[in-house]
Amino acid sequence: MFSQLARLDLPPPSNLTGLPADADGAGSRQAAISQLRQACRSELRVRTEPPIPTGCAVIDAALQGGLPRGQIVEAVGKVGRLSLALGALAQVTQRRELAVLIDGADALDPAGAAAQGVDLRRMLWTRVKNGSDALRAADLVLGAGGISLVVLYLVAAPDPHQVTRAALWSRLTLRAQRAKAAVLVCADRPLAQSFAVATLAVHDEGMRWQDAPGGRLQLRERVARIEVMRSRLGAPGDVQPWCLSK
Amino acid sequence: MSLTCERIACLWIPSWPLQALLRARPELRTQKLVVSDGTLPTSLVLGATLPLRQVGVRVGQTVAQARSLGGELTVQVLSEAHRQAARDALYDVASSFSPSIECGDGYVLLGVGDMAKLFPDETILGKALLVQAESVRLHGRVAIASRAATAKLLARARAEVTVVAPGDEKLYLRPLPLSVLPLSAAQALLLARFGLKTLGDLVALPRTKLPARLGRDGVKLHRLAAGEEDAPLQPTPPPVEICESLELDEAEHNLEPLLFLLRGLTDRMMARLKAMSLACGDFTVELLHQPQGVQRVEVKVATPTREVATVMELLRLSLQAHPPETAVRGLQVRTQAARPRPLQLGLFDGEQLLPERLMTLLSRLQALCGDGRVGQAAAQDSHLPGLAEVVRLQPPSSRERDDGVVSDLQHRMALHMLRPPRAATVKMNGARLTHLHSDGLSGPVLRAGGPYRIRGSVGNEGLRDYYDVELPGGEALRVFFDRDEDSWFLDARYD
Numbered sequence: 001m002f003s004q005l006a007r008l009d010l011p012p013p014s015n016l017t018g019l020p021a022d023a024d025g026a027g028s029r030q031a032a033i034s035q036l037r038q039a040c041r042s043e044l045r046v047r048t049e050p051p052i053p054t055g056c057a058v059i060d061a062a063l064q065g066g067l068p069r070g071q072i073v074e075a076v077g078k079v080g081r082l083s084l085a086l087g088a089l090a091q092v093t094q095r096r097e098l099a100v101l102i103d104g105a106d107a108l109d110p111a112g113a114a115a116q117g118v119d120l121r122r123m124l125w126t127r128v129k130n131g132s133d134a135l136r137a138a139d140l141v142l143g144a145g146g147i148s149l150v151v152l153y154l155v156a157a158p159d160p161h162q163v164t165r166a167a168l169w170s171r172l173t174l175r176a177q178r179a180k181a182a183v184l185v186c187a188d189r190p191l192a193q194s195f196a197v198a199t200l201a202v203h204d205e206g207m208r209w210q211d212a213p214g215g216r217l218q219l220r221e222r223v224a225r226i227e228v229m230r231s232r233l234g235a236p237g238d239v240q241p242w243c244l245s246k
Numbered sequence: 247m248s249l250t251c252e253r254i255a256c257l258w259i260p261s262w263p264l265q266a267l268l269r270a271r272p273e274l275r276t277q278k279l280v281v282s283d284g285t286l287p288t289s290l291v292l293g294a295t296l297p298l299r300q301v302g303v304r305v306g307q308t309v310a311q312a313r314s315l316g317g318e319l320t321v322q323v324l325s326e327a328h329r330q331a332a333r334d335a336l337y338d339v340a341s342s343f344s345p346s347i348e349c350g351d352g353y354v355l356l357g358v359g360d361m362a363k364l365f366p367d368e369t370i371l372g373k374a375l376l377v378q379a380e381s382v383r384l385h386g387r388v389a390i391a392s393r394a395a396t397a398k399l400l401a402r403a404r405a406e407v408t409v410v411a412p413g414d415e416k417l418y419l420r421p422l423p424l425s426v427l428p429l430s431a432a433q434a435l436l437l438a439r440f441g442l443k444t445l446g447d448l449v450a451l452p453r454t455k456l457p458a459r460l461g462r463d464g465v466k467l468h469r470l471a472a473g474e475e476d477a478p479l480q481p482t483p484p485p486v487e488i489c490e491s492l493e494l495d496e497a498e499h500n501l502e503p504l505l506f507l508l509r510g511l512t513d514r515m516m517a518r519l520k521a522m523s524l525a526c527g528d529f530t531v532e533l534l535h536q537p538q539g540v541q542r543v544e545v546k547v548a549t550p551t552r553e554v555a556t557v558m559e560l561l562r563l564s565l566q567a568h569p570p571e572t573a574v575r576g577l578q579v580r581t582q583a584a585r586p587r588p589l590q591l592g593l594f595d596g597e598q599l600l601p602e603r604l605m606t607l608l609s610r611l612q613a614l615c616g617d618g619r620v621g622q623a624a625a626q627d628s629h630l631p632g633l634a635e636v637v638r639l640q641p642p643s644s645r646e647r648d649d650g651v652v653s654d655l656q657h658r659m660a661l662h663m664l665r666p667p668r669a670a671t672v673k674m675n676g677a678r679l680t681h682l683h684s685d686g687l688s689g690p691v692l693r694a695g696g697p698y699r700i701r702g703s704v705g706n707e708g709l710r711d712y713y714d715v716e717l718p719g720g721e722a723l724r725v726f727f728d729r730d731e732d733s734w735f736l737d738a739r740y741d
Contacts, residue, residue, distance in 0.1 A: 056657050079720065082660035082741040098599055098641060101623075107662040109738070110623040110634045116658050122641050125623040126611050137611055144607040146599025155662065155741075204720035209693050217695045219714040219722065222659050222740065244659045246740075 052149055052182045055087035055117075058226055058240040063198055064233045066091075067149065067182035071197040072173060074185045080202035080224045081186035082107065083116075083244050085151045088184055090117035097148035100124045100141045104134045104157030131163035135172060138183070142175035150176075154187040169195040190229070198231035202242070221245045253359045253368070254479065255390045257340065257375050258401035261305075262352030263324045264293025266332035269383045269514065270492055271322070278319040280312050285321060287313075292324065327491040327578070331514075334485040335382040338518040341484065342378060343371075348394070349482040353401070355394050357479060372407030382517045391415060395475035399445075402426050415473030420446030427467055433460055445471035488526075489580040490515045497536035497573035501565055504533075504574060509558055511579045516554050519583055525550035526557060527584035531565070534576035543568050549601035550584035556602045563609040599641075608639065630702040630710065632663045632738060660741045661724065667735035670725055682715055682725065684736040689717045697727070712737070 051066035060066045067073050067088060075081045085101070092099040094117060101108060106127050114120055124141075128134040134152055141150055154163065169192045176183045185192055190199050205223040212218035221243050228238045259265055263281045268274060274295070280303065281293040287310035294303040298316045309321055329351070337349045346357035358371060365371035372388035379386045389400035391410040400408045400418055403426045410418050422445045424437055436459065442448055448471045456464030469475045490511040498504055508531065519526055527550050533541040545564045551557065599607070611620040618636055626633035670684030679694045695714040702708025709729040716722050722740035727733070 079741055082662050083657055086660050087657045096642075105662065106665045108623055108634060109632050109661045109663050111625040111631065112658075112661050113623065114625070116656075116660065120623050121639075123623065124608075124611075124639050125621065125636060126615060127619040127636075128615055133614055137614055140607060140610050140614070144599060144603050146603070206720060207693070207716050207722055209695065209716075212695065217693055219695050219716075219740070222720075222722065242657075244657055246659050 049180055052088060053091050054084060055091050056084065056242065058242055059084065059200065062200065062226065062228045062231070062234055062238055062240070067184055068197055068233065069148070069180045069182050070177040072169070072176060072183040072185060072192050072195055074187065074190055074192055074196040074199040075202060076187055076190050076199060076229075077202035077204075078188070079204045079222065080226075080242065080244060081155055082153065084200075084202070085153060085184060085186050086113050086116045086118055088149060088182075089113070089123055089151060090119075092149045093117075093119035093122040095148075096122065098122050098124070098146060099149040099151070100126060100138075100147055101151045101153060102126045102128055102134050102137050102141070104128050104131060104152070104154045107153065107155070128157075131157050132168075135163055135168050138172055139175060142172065142179045142181055142183075145179050147179065147181050150181055150183045152183065152185045152187075154185065154191065156188070163191050164193075166193070166195070169193070196230075198233055199229040201227045201229050203227065205241070219246050252392055253357070253390055254392070254394045254397050255343075255356050255358045255368075255372065255375060255388060256394070256397035256401040257336070257354045257356075257379060257386045257388050258398070259336065259352045259379070259384050259386045260402075261293045262332075263329075264295070265384055266328050267293075267322055267324050268295075269332050269335070270328045270490075270510075272383065272510070274320065274322070278316055280309060280316075280319055280321050281324050282309050282321055283323070285309075285323060289321075325491075325493060327489075327493070331490050332384065334488070335514070335518050335521075336379070336384060337482065337485060338488075338521045339375070339378045339382055339384070342521045342523060343375065346479055347482055348479045353398060355398065355479055358390065368409045369407055372409065376407065378521055382521055383514065391418075391473075393473065393476055394479055395470055395477060396473045399426050399470065416449070419471060419473050420444065420449065424448065427470060429467070433463065433467075436460065487580050487582050488515055488518055489578065490518075491576065491578040493534075493576045494574065497575045499570060499573045501569055504570065504577065505558070505562055505565065507577055508561060508579065509554070511577060512554055512557050512561070515579055515581065516552055516557070519581075520552055522583060523586075524583040525552045525586035526581050529557070529579060529581035531561065532578040532580070533570050533574045534578070535571065536573040536575040539572070541568070541571055547602075547605060549605070550586050551602045552586065553602055556606055559606045560609050563613050566613060604639070604641070628702050628708075629700055630708055631700070631712070632661065634663070634665075659722075661738040662741045663738045664736060667726075667737045670734040670736045672725065672727075672734045679713060679715060679725075682717060682723070682736075684725075684734075687717060687721060687723070687736075689719075689721075692716045692718060714740075 049069040051068045053060050053066035075084050089099050089101060101123055103125060108125060110120060126137050128137050131154055134154060138150055138152055141147055173195045203225040205225050207222055208220045209217045210220045224242045226240050226242050267281050278297050279295045280291050280298060282289040282291050287308060289309045291305055291307045291309060291312050293305060298319060302315050303312045313319060333349060336354045337347060340347045340354040340356045344356040344358055348355040361371060368390045372390055375388050376386060387401050387405055389397045389408040391397040391400060392412045396415050399422060403422045424442060448468060453465060453468045456468055492507055492511055528546050531543045535541060543564050545560050608620055621636040622639040624635050624637045626635050668685040670682060672679055673681035679691045681690050693716045697711035697713055699711050710726040712724060712726045715725055723736060724738040725734060725736050728735060
């Protein structure tokens with residue numbers, strides 16, 4: 001602690017907290033706290049593996065570079081969750097690393113995933129029958145090691161209430177830390193709760209259509225909004241627009 | 247002494263029938279056990295464990311005599327499967343040293359003339375042979391000489407490792423007892439009547455006179471005793487596959503005891519493969535049912551492996567998926583030996599999923615999710631969108647690993663497929679979709695794009711008209727009208 005303070009050129013500790021105690025020093029206290037936070041964050045970044053980018057600049061900025069390895073990140077809401085998952089899977093497989101999609105809804109379109117850049121040869125697709133099987137499969141996958149990204153896609157999965165037990169998520173967090181794998185949970189609502197290092201909510205902002213030959217309409221893109229509901233990586237409450245083309 | 251060109255080593259396994267059986271049933275080693283050629287009281291003893299030998303049980307006695315000397319004892323008949331497995335194991339030991347091999351019951355002869363670069367001394371070579379034999383649970387003796395017959399006689403009579411320099415054969419053979427020669431009972435009796443006890447005594451007799459007393463074998467025996475028999479090696483072809491088997495005393499139905507027994511078989515199989523510097527590929531487990539019938543369970547291995555734990559895990563998962571149909575009276579494991587795949591790991595690479603672990607993981611996931619639900623996603627060979635199938639995952643070799651420049655990937659609207667497609671009710675006003683009801687969704691169609699007509703295959707089969715539909719609340723869906731079934735279906739949601 002003292003060496004940390006010395007390196008940050010802070011004044012020597014005048015009390016137990018090591019921070020100025022006078023009322024006028026509120027601003028400097030905040031500055032010191034933010035300085036400490038930044039220092040700790042940079043220390044953490046040095047010690048851990050680089051995060052996995054999602055391919056979306058907005059989300060990567062919200063997550064301090066991407067999905068952190070050894071941690072759980074949740075993406076909830078009504079739209080954009082599979083798009084986000086496929087983006088991250090594409091990034092990982094394009095880097096010649098292995099990824100796993102645990103699909104609780106049998107929802108993957110392989111042709112669409114390949115079009116989005118996912119190297120299917122490096123992605124293990126596991127179609128589970130319910131939520132608890134999904135967590136068990138994730139446990140097995142993380143236990144095997146050597147996997148960079150595990151996506152738990154539990155949107156519209158049968159029996160989602162089975163996966164809210166804290167003990168299961170606690171175990172999964174430990175597994176992820178040991179395996180140094182990023183875990184992305186996609187669901188309708190938050191499931192991992194405080195075991196997730198960040199929770200992103202994707203809100204729908206409407207569809208955009210364009211005219212097509214023959215007087216018809218053609219779906220062009222979806223406009224969404226990403227909100228950082230809670231995060232231990234960056235400032236929560238950040239809201240950014242996100243466009244998804246067809 | 248240094249190795250020369252024409253040198254032959256003999257690995258001899260004393261008490262061969264007993265060792266062949268104990269290799270398969272090591273738990274009997276400390277028991278009062280007699281290996282015989284049958285279960286009748288008049289059957290001959292082929293081998294006995296130490297507790298029985300200490301009370302006077304000898305090879306050649308009848309089972310009844312053994313019982314009278316040893317009291318309560320276990321009688322086991324050496325099956326052909328055990329004998330063959332032990333012989334193959336012996337061959338595997340020899341093949342890890344030399345390609346020139348003659349293998350028989352209880353012995354193996356191998357040419358070791360060109361091994362000076364590998365072993366500076368023949369004694370070291372002999373000890374290495376013994377260690378390799380120990381690894382497949384066979385305890386032997388080794389003799390190295392210039393002639394196969396001499397090496398065989400010396401290995402049979404002397405302990406540990408014996409090395410005979412060229413020209414010293416007679417010196418080593420002379421004190422050996424006549425029992426090391428392949429004598430018939432009549433010949434042994436006759437030689438005993440002559441007062442002969444050692445090979446030296448036999449060699450002292452004039453060779454030309456022996457046929458009159460011992461028949462045409464007389465000269466051959468004399469040449470053997472003099473170390474002059476010069477029969478070449480008769481090469482034995484390698485075993486086609488590695489096979490280990492076990493017959494159970496009592497039929498067993500439960501999986502756990504069977505897996506416990508299979509562990510022993512797998513251990514022995516792996517030891518043999520290791521001796522040959524090979525690994526286990528796909529293998530088959532045969533469960534011999536009581537009273538008859540065979541159940542075969544095929545186990546796929548991602549890459550040749552020598553890890554017993556990996557093989558046992560695959561075996562466990564396969565047997566859990568295909569449990570024994572009835573009680574099992576015997577087990578057999580057979581595999582084609584394969585060359586292990588070399589894997590270059592990077593010094594600075596992160597943890598990699600090795601092929602063995604990947605295969606184990608796939609098997610575990612398959613046991614959890616069911617057949618055909620785990621693997622690599624692939625689009626079906628059809629023009630219809632969204633059709634998927636699962637194929638075996640075989641990630642490219644890690645040697646292809648590089649920094650991999652990520653191409654500019656753009657986020658797109660993904661399709662959340664609904665399998666199977668949900669039946670839908672669509673109202674239309676002319677060619678325009680006005681209302682949709684399906685899968686808990688109902689509402690007026692705000693906007694719709696399409697139709698996009700797609701034919702699944704050649705001909706008119708699977709002719710569908712696809713529409714993109716927007717409902718209130720931002721729900722974007724893909725529906726299609728199946729012209730063959732004359733029905734509407736909800737196919738996917740735009741995520």
